[in-house]
Amino acid sequence: MKTKVAIIGAGPSGLLLGQLLHKAGIDNVIIERQSPDYILSRIRAGVLEQGMVDLLREVGVNERMDREGIVHGGFELAFSGRRERVDLEELTGGKSVMIYGQTEVTKDLMDARQDSGQLSFYGVPDATLHDLKSDKPTVTFTHNGEQVLLECDYIAGCDGYHGVTRKSIPDDAIKSFERVYPFGWLGVLADTPPVSEELIYAKHERGFALCSMRSPTRTRYYVQVSLDEKVEDWSDERFWEELKYRLPVDTANKLVTGPSIEKSIAPLRSFVVEPMQYGRLFLVGDAAHIVPPTGAKGLNLAASDVSTLSRILDKVYHEGRTDLLARYSEVCLRRIWKAERFSWWMTSVLHRFPESDEFSQRIQDTELDYFVGSRAGRTTIAENYVGLPYESIE
Template identity: 50%
Template sequence: MPEHTTVAIVGGGPAGLLLARLLHLRGVACVVLESRDRAYVEQRQRAGILEQGTVDVLRAAGAGDRLDREGLVHHGIELRFDRRSHRIDFPALADGASVTVYAQTEVVKDLIALQLAEGPPLLFGAEVLAVEGADTGRPTVRYRSEGRDRTLTCDYVVGCDGFHGVARQAVPEGGLTTYEREYPYSWLGILADVAPSCDELIYAHSPRGFALHSMRSPSVSRLYLQVPNGTDVAEWPDERIWDELDARFAVDGPWRLERGPITAKSVLPMRSFVTEPLRHGRLFLAGDAAHIVPPTGAKGLNLAAADVTVLATAFAELHDTGSTELLDAYSDTCLRRVWRAEHFSYFMTTTLHADPAQSAFETRLQIAQLGRIADSPHAAAELAENYVGLPLTPPVGEPTRAPAAPVG
């Protein structure tokens, strides 16, 4: 393991791994430090919807082979409300765009395999203790590996270590402003060994609460129920879960929810969070270390991919030309996209969920809004365009200059 590198990446989730891969392809030296072991990282259940821009950047990074073979391309979603159903046709409403169902666990496996075979150093079981000297020309990352305390000096640090990570905590008090919202409900998520009951995702508004039908593969379904905060999964035996899903997905007309063995259950709190700026000195924040969205809009992993695409291009510009212009613009560039995604996720969440404190009047407003989406091509197009995602900025695969020799 080197003692110095150009970019030290704290966190080996999808953001950190994708950034490392993109930097490697542009000749920028980096090291990834991940506190957990490989098995844990590859088994973390997270998002499963990839925007077209995310698919494009994974392909450009060389991580598209299995994605193209096994990913499920979806050309729309289904909204259910007031016992009616309406399909949002992405290609017709959003200039031919689509999304792909491919679990974050699989993205991570693909990137790890590439990293270990071809890429820069990736160290599992490396617990980062502190990030120091972000205001200096040579930051230091202190970490513990195999029972020994070690140091890694670098030119820049990128924190991809999540909401509870060390990187954001390295910013002095007053250096960041945070904006957040806690929602008064959670999701009970399940994995079930049963073929999906639908060809595309179903988002259901119900007086009983929100429900979502998704999938992981042609034989594995992923489903969610809105539940109160603090819910214990032990309160939800399998039969109760299936009965409640049946009730919330109900529509007038024939439709059947297929049931099968539930292999995993978990409760996911709902939160919106943004920190500004996304940079302090030579420390940059990306992914969940910088922002969190409720999963209703399917934006979390996609925002992380957008962050590191911008950042990788900025580091490549520095490497190739010596210019810091793109690095200096990183925070402003990403925050424009982040806030738009936050707004869309907030809209989807508050429109589809039943707030325990809301009145019957507010419920009727939700149904009226969903009816507008179903009846107005303009409203449907706005939802579709936000769901499939904005183009990545800068465009994937566009070098700023001809690649130079590796640095660091």
């Protein structure tokens, strides 16, 4: 079997890359370890940057998003007894974010993939990459009990942090950068109306809290917890009480509670590998980088990687610009490190760190007050939150 681009992973990044390549007339095959139902069962983020929204519209996978998604022109920061709104549209010349769950994005992309007629293999547990430094790499795997050999020109690793693609690169060919945070987020999904029309990021002496949403009738709330906490120790009642305690009084009084339909604890980390390419293999999204969710950058960074790789491959196949292949990593990493910085900054000013002394806490409070208290500071927050521009490929 032959194709131009083998895509490992059928999450939103792999599916979006497949659609962009298909639109450009570049044949591709997707290979995924899990089943479609498993992928759609994962609860993930739902804040889409302007750039990702534009990409989904570019490939024509936007009808349901534009109908059901919620455009947010700002968000709130609650701290020190204050509630401060960051007006994204006013500070960025009209840019905004879209509230639309990653699960919904993935479902829309799966439907589009099926309509495209491009080949996808699900339930593949043993994909193995070969000859990555040659001009004809291959992927071998088992599907329905049969051995498959897929010949291709390039391989895109869209299979996440635990996937096979990054592990296929020799240890001495890449360098990892990592920071693990001493807390996690306990998240609850509930069929209740949002407490606010926009997201609220709350800093409290007991820890961080976030009021988010998936739709006008489905909410997603988070509270910061220590790493030794267990989900089973958090009843719904305990969660709602703790969330209310960390929110401004007027917000807590309006909070509508209800039974959780999903509850989980996510650890927080920052992670980047350099370079993001090895021979004919290109790492995309979580395979190459992880951000704490505070800045809402994880899925959006994957989308910018996808944009960069698809545009490079478009020029390779249609203009013969093979010189651009070596630029993939440097172009992506410029934007990635800026998003890592913003996510680290949001995490550092809004969370309670167990080792912080009173001096550190005062500095933390002052840092947040300084940025929110000036137009320049608010603009910096807003520009990063809606997403920095994608770098052009010339």
